[in-house]
Amino acid sequence: MRAAIFRGPGEITVEEVPKPEVESPTDAVVRVTHTAVCGSDLWFYRGESDREEGSRVGHEPMGIVETIGEDVRSVEPGDRVFAPFLQSCGRCEFCRKGLHTSCVNGDRWNDENGGGQGEYVRATEADGTLVRVPDRHADDEDTLEALLPLTDVMGTGHHAAVSAGVDEGDTCIVVGDGAVGLCGVLAARRLGAERIVAMGHHEDRLELARAFGATETISARGEEAVEQARETTYGGATHVMECVGAASAMETAIDVCRPGGTVGYVGVPHGVNEDGLDLFGMFGDNITLSGGVAPVRAYAEDLMADVLQGTLDPSPIFTKTVDLDGVPEGYRAMDERDAIKVLVKP
Amino acid sequence: MRAAIFRGPGEITVEEVPKPEVESPTDAVVRVTHTAVCGSDLWFYRGESDREEGSRVGHEPMGIVETIGEDVRSVEPGDRVFAPFLQSCGRCEFCRKGLHTSCVNGDRWNDENGGGQGEYVRATEADGTLVRVPDRHADDEDTLEALLPLTDVMGTGHHAAVSAGVDEGDTCIVVGDGAVGLCGVLAARRLGAERIVAMGHHEDRLELARAFGATETISARGEEAVEQARETTYGGATHVMECVGAASAMETAIDVCRPGGTVGYVGVPHGVNEDGLDLFGMFGDNITLSGGVAPVRAYAEDLMADVLQGTLDPSPIFTKTVDLDGVPEGYRAMDERDAIKVLVKP
Structure with a gap:
């Protein structure tokens, strides 16, 4: 599959990388249909924070579940889902109190599970991480673009x-x-x-x-x-x-x-x-x-309910849309403030 | 009257200074019977924070009201009172929400109104600042020493x-x-x-x-x-x-x-x-x-009620007692950790 890679300050490339597969019973592999470039990505893009060169980038995935591990209960192949910028198990002390960012089983989106800006990601705690979009809304493009910001901003x-x-x-x-x-x-x-x-x-x-x-x-x-x-x-x-x-x-x-x-x-x-x-x-x-770092998973259902009933629509923050090949241009546009936030459709 | 004066790092003296008098209708002059040396005084004593040389020190006064301005309603001459480390009016937005430390009419204990470590102080907002000890407890030494920490710590x-x-x-x-x-x-x-x-x-x-x-x-x-x-x-x-x-x-x-x-x-x-x-x-x-800086005036009545009913007694923190002449020794003892907190009886 193809994914965006950080090659040093100011340099994002799109390269061929191994496609993630289900490795543990709690995994789900998701084909990314929508993702975004984040303002927090600009810190390393500008060289103002450290990031390993060659690492995959992105952390706001939305897509279609492709395969699931045998313990996964909350989603099935074919479901439209989105995921927060951090993965979380949904069953530890911190997830249960709504502080999913302190999940003791949590993980970042990284080279192992696929950065968000690529064709596929692997959710390592699929039940705790993935938010399922109800079927009746799962293919409505306007709704999906209004839901995508629930992954982060x-x-x-x-x-x-x-x-x-x-x-x-x-x-x-x-x-x-x-x-x-x-x-x-x-x-x-x-x-x-x-x-x-x-x-x-x-x-x-x-x-x-x-x-x-x-x-x-x-x-x-x-x-x-x-x-x-x-x-x-x-x-x-x-x-x-x-x-x-x-x-x-x-x-x-x-x-x-x-x-x-x-x-x-x-x-x-x-x-x-x-x-x-x-x-x-x-x-x-x-x-x-x-x-602090926002436990956006805790808020996903409530905010999604508002989006689905039409009373919340953050999608106007997406002032530019690119495909996967356009991710480098997306970073440039955000860096130069040509765009507020860039929507990516791999 | 006599009062403790800061003469530079490590040097506290007791000198003759003008006695404060009622100057405005909201003033009350209090003869200090009990006060204390504060851990926060050690910062300037050690030269670790700035303080003007020649300035009066102390901010935890308890004593007997001597004279009051014509607008003062809550205390009368002869009343036993104590006062927080900051003065407050009791009627502004912040006093009414219990944040007396942000009082818009407030004041510190200073050279104008007498530092707390001296024979007299002038409360410039007597009604808002002074806490009256009920008469039946007003001369009980053990109670007074248990109440004194309510001025600050x-x-x-x-x-x-x-x-x-x-x-x-x-x-x-x-x-x-x-x-x-x-x-x-x-x-x-x-x-x-x-x-x-x-x-x-x-x-x-x-x-x-x-x-x-x-x-x-x-x-x-x-x-x-x-x-x-x-x-x-x-x-x-x-x-x-x-x-x-x-x-x-x-x-x-x-x-x-x-x-x-x-x-x-x-x-x-x-x-x-x-x-x-x-x-x-x-x-x-x-x-x-x-x-942040504690609005101790907001807590004074509740904590006093507990002290008076015998369920709260912080007085064991006073491990040394001095008179006014002993204030320099009190600073030394606290600086060298020979004493947890020093009680001063001018």
């Missing part, structure tokens, strides 16, 4: 909202206008937030934020942005969603958080340790920092 | 427990065996924790921790301590109370926190920004960091 935006404690009638601030931030706006609206202030730097993305439910947007930078956010919220919001992960965004999130409030953070921390986190500012204002 | 230990989400039947870990950590053990027991694992480095203090309700103690250092704590809690506690503030203690707290758990932190952050916070570790395990 929609669940992550939702985790930011949940972690920040967003509830009915609340005012919240969303820091970041990337795919996660935009999904965060959708999530906050879905949870009933009354005022959603989206902060970002790109007018087209902030326009999408407004379409997604942001009641206000702030496009200024640095201290001016913080001042505008504080002014419009009369001193900061009690619920702030940090959807970037960069040190500057984390600093902004803490700065616009009201004393006693909570910053829900979900962006992979990047440069925060080097540049320092303003712990002293958090300390003085009793700001809670909550969140 | 007992409320702070309680804030750690509340911030960490400690509840009936929980297992929790308390990092730090100083006065705040020991009060944290008391607070966790008071909130119904079933297992309380106290981590520290001093056998005498850990013995007091056991007397206060710790079910286990760990005196090892570094990675060995972390391993012991993880082992005894089968993988870390969901509720961890960080009661030191040093970078190493914060790191330990995060390391012994179970995935999905919460670190309640109340120690003034010290060296954490320089040494870096393990945000990536927190991110991967979805560990929440909650807490």
